[in-house]
Amino acid sequence: MSAPIPNTADRIVFAAMTLFGEKGYGSTSVADILREADANSGSLYHVFPTKQDVLIAVLRRYTEGIEPMLLAPAFAGVADPIERIFALLGFYRQALTITDCLYGCPIGSLALEIHEPDPPVRELLAANFTAWVAAVEACLDAAGDRLPAGTDRHGLAQLVLSVMEGGVMQARTHRDLAGFDAGVAALRHYFTLLQTMAQGEAA
Amino acid sequence: MSAPIPNTADRIVFAAMTLFGEKGYGSTSVADILREADANSGSLYHVFPTKQDVLIAVLRRYTEGIEPMLLAPAFAGVADPIERIFALLGFYRQALTITDCLYGCPIGSLALEIHEPDPPVRELLAANFTAWVAAVEACLDAAGDRLPAGTDRHGLAQLVLSVMEGGVMQARTHRDLAGFDAGVAALRHYFTLLQTMAQGEAA
DNA sequence: AACCCTCTTGACTGATCGTTCAACAGGCGA
DNA sequence: TCGCCTGTTGAACGATCAGTCAAGAGGGTT
Numbered sequence: 001m002s003a004p005i006p007n008t009a010d011r012i013v014f015a016a017m018t019l020f021g022e023k024g025y026g027s028t029s030v031a032d033i034l035r036e037a038d039a040n041s042g043s044l045y046h047v048f049p050t051k052q053d054v055l056i057a058v059l060r061r062y063t064e065g066i067e068p069m070l071l072a073p074a075f076a077g078v079a080d081p082i083e084r085i086f087a088l089l090g091f092y093r094q095a096l097t098i099t100d101c102l103y104g105c106p107i108g109s110l111a112l113e114i115h116e117p118d119p120p121v122r123e124l125l126a127a128n129f130t131a132w133v134a135a136v137e138a139c140l141d142a143a144g145d146r147l148p149a150g151t152d153r154h155g156l157a158q159l160v161l162s163v164m165e166g167g168v169m170q171a172r173t174h175r176d177l178a179g180f181d182a183g184v185a186a187l188r189h190y191f192t193l194l195q196t197m198a199q200g201e202a203a
Numbered sequence: 204m205s206a207p208i209p210n211t212a213d214r215i216v217f218a219a220m221t222l223f224g225e226k227g228y229g230s231t232s233v234a235d236i237l238r239e240a241d242a243n244s245g246s247l248y249h250v251f252p253t254k255q256d257v258l259i260a261v262l263r264r265y266t267e268g269i270e271p272m273l274l275a276p277a278f279a280g281v282a283d284p285i286e287r288i289f290a291l292l293g294f295y296r297q298a299l300t301i302t303d304c305l306y307g308c309p310i311g312s313l314a315l316e317i318h319e320p321d322p323p324v325r326e327l328l329a330a331n332f333t334a335w336v337a338a339v340e341a342c343l344d345a346a347g348d349r350l351p352a353g354t355d356r357h358g359l360a361q362l363v364l365s366v367m368e369g370g371v372m373q374a375r376t377h378r379d380l381a382g383f384d385a386g387v388a389a390l391r392h393y394f395t396l397l398q399t400m401a402q403g404e405a406a
Numbered sequence: 407a408a409c410c411c412t413c414t415t416g417a418c419t420g421a422t423c424g425t426t427c428a429a430c431a432g433g434c435g436a
Numbered sequence: 437t438c439g440c441c442t443g444t445t446g447a448a449c450g451a452t453c454a455g456t457c458a459a460g461a462g463g464g465t466t
Contacts, residue, residue: 008443023318026229030424040445041425047443051424102319109315111376115226116305125376155385158373162386165372166365173314173328182358183365190393197396211413233454243415244455250413254454 009047009057011037017058021106024113025055052118055110059124062107066131081142082191085160088136089184092164093177101175104168107132133157148197163187212250212260214240220261224309227316228258255321258313262327265310269334284345285394288363291339292387295367296380304378307371310335336360351400366390 006014015036019028030051034041048054074091075084095103107128114121136157140147147153163183170179209217218239222231233254237244251257277294278287298306310331317324339360343350350356366386373382 024229024316026227026316027318029422031422042427042446043444045425104315108372109318111372112307112312112315113227113229115230115312122376122378129373129376129382152385152388156389158382158385159366159369159389161373161382162366162369163362164369166362166367166369169311169314169368170332170361170364173325173332175325179332179361179364182355182361185355186359186362186393190389190396193393193396193400232452234452245416245457246414248455252455 008043013057016054081139084139101171108165136160216260219257284342287342304374311368339363
């Protein structure tokens with residue numbers, strides 16, 4: 001378990017992940033990636049046919065990282081499934097706080113930046129959203145009959161994603177967390193009403 | 204009222220508005236704009252010091268266009284203030300439908316693409332969001348006591364913006380309206396619950 | 407006519423872009 | 437020791453980028 005020395009390919013992917021998150025895909029040059037990864041262009045093109053293949057590797061790593069890097073830390077110490085959803089939202093809030101409202105969700109940024117993405121890129125972006133929504137939906141399932149019977153849990157999970165992405169967008173644009181917080185507060189209120197409804201059903 | 208012949212500056216702004224919406228700011232070259240506007244580089248740089256000033260002009264035009272180009276047509280024939288909000292969301296849905304889920308909200312796309320925008324750009328993006336939220340908030344105000352007393356109308360309007368932007372993002376990424384529709388349906392349900400609450404208060 | 411001013415033309419610049427490639431380094435099996 | 441393979445080096449390439457500029461067109465004023 002000693003610290004593994006990252007090989008060139010891993011350093012490149014990590015550097016690209018950082019830079020794509022900070023500056024976006026189009027505004028990050030291959031030269032930027034090489035500088036950040038301390039590598040040469042030949043090494044990059046020995047592993048990745050094109051810059052887009054670096055993006056694909058980055059998106060794959062994001063997909064793999066959802067569970068260990070995002071859900072696990074966000075859910076740590078939170079047992080209640082509905083509170084887990086808000087803990088997840090709190091995780092993004094923290095990222096915004098730390099970076100002065102600059103860094104939000106890299107998948108959302110890339111999804112809107114890449115306007116006509118090649119099929120593999122679009123599918124990976126979609127897969128990231130799907131996995132995120134599935135994680136929230138699993139929390140809703142775990143909440144069992146605390147939600148009204150017949151609740152569209154998948155649709156509700158998609159609403160949670162919209163609240164997160166829309167909140168990040170507003171926070172970044174206004175350099176102010178208010179828009180993010182307002183969305184989360186309204187969502188919280190909606191969940192309260194849903195749980196009240198479910199209690200009424202039980203009686 | 205005969206059709207005015209657009210001058211070069213207007214043609215450039217219109218071309219840039221189209222292209223920034225289709226391909227984004229970074230992926231649109233000045234040469235693209237000149238081709239679309241049928242103009243020469245000297246003409247553009249005679250009017251606009253830099254490419255960013257073209258973006259600023261585009262964002263100004265978007266701000267001016269919110270009322271006549273967005274709200275007026277979306278609200279046409281819809282008197283009920285709460286239905287107006289959903290008519291506005293329907294307007295974006297229509298844009299997604301027409302363009303096969305490619306074209307969403309240009310302001311949202313630009314807001315996430317421009318990562319460290321110069322102050323004037325960021326302020327114009329923020330002004331667009333502010334005006335949009337204010338329009339929704341005005342509908343909520345017009346709904347009067349159909350919403351519970353003490354409702355945070357500004358925060359609720361920000362939620363509506365998040366639902367729109369998050370829905371557009373999901374629709375574009377999945378090339379499928381389902382994520383957009385699910386968010387709107389959940390929002391509709393939340394509004395129904397709020398109105399039920401308000402009726403209970405009245406009794 | 408002479409002058410001025412606004413706007414247009416389009417070739418041009420230097421920088422930067424993504425990408426290529428011949429040369430080379432080092433470990434490993436024969 | 438030899439060849440082989442994986443991976444590295446960094447100069448170089450053509451394309452494209454945002455931006456420049458000297459020249460001129462066209463209309464209004466004197």
